[in-house]
Amino acid sequence: MTAELERIEALEKMIRVNITREQILSMGYTEEEYEKAENALYANA
Numbered sequence: 001m002t003a004e005l006e007r008i009e010a011l012e013k014m015i016r017v018n019i020t021r022e023q024i025l026s027m028g029y030t031e032e033e034y035e036k037a038e039n040a041l042y043a044n045a
Contacts (some may be wrong), residue, residue: 011037 011033014024024034 008037012041
């Protein structure tokens with residue numbers, strides 16, 4: 001598993017437990033990573 005994929009999966013978990021976008025971005029994740037995770041999460045719903 002690549003580091004990028006691991007980061008996206010971690011983001012998906014954070015989104016699932018209702019950590020806000022602002023909190024996630026303040027942790028050093030990028031808007032692009034957040035959007036990829038959000039899209040992946042809803043694609044798998």
